[in-house]
Amino acid sequence: METLQRHGGQSLLGEVLAWLNTGAEPEVRVEEWVEGDKRIVRADLPGVDPAKDIDLTVEGGLLKLSGQRREEEHDDFHTEIRYGRFERVITLPPGTTADDVSAHYENGVLTVTMPTQHESASTKIPVTHRELPVE
Template structure:
């Protein structure tokens, strides 16, 4: 059942990142914040989102988040509250060159709605090669698969 989405309704909409309201030129600001760091350029706001993918595989709802260069033991927090899984991270970086020092700081957060049948008490997380993987067991025995018949009427 890989790739099958067990969420429905309004909760499923939470998987997509919330767009911040910037007032003037929101598309330009969103573009600048996602622009790759070329020639040392960093977006002025210092805020970027956490890129995630989520899927169901082998009885687990899996969320994978890109968090390169982060120390998961001290820079990452994972919380769950009322079926909402939130991943938060902070990154600070200092570069020193001749006659110049620069300090950058950013905090990141991403929330996804868990499936209704998620076993929140059994959530596990691991981190390897810049990828945080959160595994949430789901109760697949409660799933009922049935075909829905379509009624047709005479159009006379």
């Protein structure tokens, strides 16, 4: 029995099974840890241009990492790298704002740093009342 081959010898069936096992979108693998008073999230994102291909936003207590890994064109090749859009959403410590978050990309790794706890200033709320007439 003959098997259809593509991408440098991998069978089409093998390619389809690999795709089904890894999901439709590229996976963003992350690791998180606390270092002193900082929470650090690190994501492996090799092969992307951080200026063009990575979007990092803070909204509603969530850190949203999204972007795209662009496919290179080659005549005859084999790849196990997933290309296309990716997204990962991570819950932030309570009270964290976009101003509290910093990000740095180096050697294919995105490192995002934020405080472990946000210092919230207490605000005194005045209690209003109305004097009742004395009878």
